Amino acid sequence: MKLHTIKLSITFLFLITASVFAQDFQGKAVYHSKTTMDLDSWGRGQMSEEQKKRIADRMKSMFEKTYVLTFNRFESTYKEEERLEAPGQGGFGRMMMGNFTGGPQYKNVKEAQLLQEQEFFGKQFLVKDELQKLEWKMDGETKQIGQYTCFKATATKKVDDMDFMSMRRKSRKNDEKKEGEEVKDSVKSDDPMDELEVPKEMLVTAWYTLQVPVNQGPGEYWGLPGLILEVNAGRTTILCSKITLNPEEKEDIKAPTKGKEVTRQEYNAIMKQKIKEMREMYGGRRGGNFHRRN
Template sequence: MKLIITSFLLLFSMLISAQDFQGKAIYQSKTSFDFSQMGPRAQQMSEEQKKQMLDRMKPMLEKTYVLTFNKSESVFKEEEKLEAPGQGGGWGRMMGKSFSPGKQYKDIKENKWLEKRDFFGKQFLIKEPLKKLDWKLGSETKIIGNYTCYKATAIKEVDEMDWRSMRRRKPKTSEDKDSLAKDSISNKDPMSEIETPKTIEVTAWYTPQVPVSQGPSKYWGLPGLILEVNADRTTILCTKIVMNPGEKETIEAPSKGKEVTTKEYNDIVKKKMEEMREMYRGRRGGGGFRH
């Protein structure tokens, strides 16, 4: 049996060593939504109302991605598909496009990371050095499809504007609790109730049967292709792998958009959200409520 496995891995290594090697992996991403992390009004919603809200949010919470990779480069992008009439609300689609990543490119040899973002009709290009997680390799295994996978864990810093990890802020003092309650009632600053953890623990499952140090999104750096990632409330699971597809794609970095860092992009998003809050308050209360 060991001889068969060794021969299999040797065959894969020879395949990947080929100059024109390319692979493609399909991933399903699903983010759970916790109503208890929302305000009192959401917690008082009926089960039917919650179901309707989840249906509208489905374009944000459930996505299909394609990872196209070779030995050193990869592109991770959402699969383009036509939606059936009436599927998902316009709000869900708008939020899904504005707050979800676009085409993501990484070059593990040159330590490059580029990400295309479309935010309310404007194009941005996030460009930064590629960060590697400090993975702790474990001995636990499980089967995903036809592949034997090994467990690895790491502590990952969370992007402050990553909505998938946002949660209701817990007041530390009674004064803090009163302040949050007043802001919630007056709609002074809804974001004052929201916080994002500084770090989260990530669990990844990788397979040495595909010996490339690639994975979905920013996850990479393991001795095998990452087939599953569990990060906070989000699970990314590989459902299909195609080695050397008949029609190869060009793996290239996105190039259009205003070049920014992650911090610069987040500042732009926060400024836009503040403008939207001001507009919302003006429509609700009119100028007479401002002093």
């Protein structure tokens, strides 16, 4: 009964707030994204605290980013804010991750369309996909983010098999010998990629506000009756720090057109082939030594 009353209140508030937004409405939101990394499980306990700190400092620029979402009632662009690299960051690791992370992203929630520009090893692609529709569940819980009252929603999301930010070390259950069984993988691979996996799905928790009644959010997240200000998914947290509504200078929100148009499935196949080539080039013990030099 309480949840039903909350839903009615949400609908009423949304209708009233939406009526004051003109057709040419536009807004900007700044988001900070942070992904944590479990260096203990990756290092198998062999790294010192000093080594862990050094690696974490080098990877900070890859796992802590700032994005700007420019949006109107139906469209949005989501771009990483460029910044200068601090000494000791960047390097080969940063260059590699830059090839495997997305470029500027365009969403059209009315047409359920997602377009993403991506430069991959010197080649320009335009990845075209449908927006993944999440089955959001609302429980009526609220909290304050800045000056905005936000409502909680949760959903289970299918994870792209090339989502490197969601990559984790494989379970070590198979390493343990059970009674009456032999350990099948007693010979370990020298390739560190063989120890990694991407989960098939993950729980997503989002916080949205009806004070900005647009069906938008950071990255691929959308589908709620208000702007999504915070997302928690796996080891990644995305949090809005600033919102500007109806800025004096408005930007054209246009679908990108540059690059070879491919589907997400086709693009993933291209990435997998490139990774295979690189594993063959730097594989085996050479790959392990190369990894340790970083």
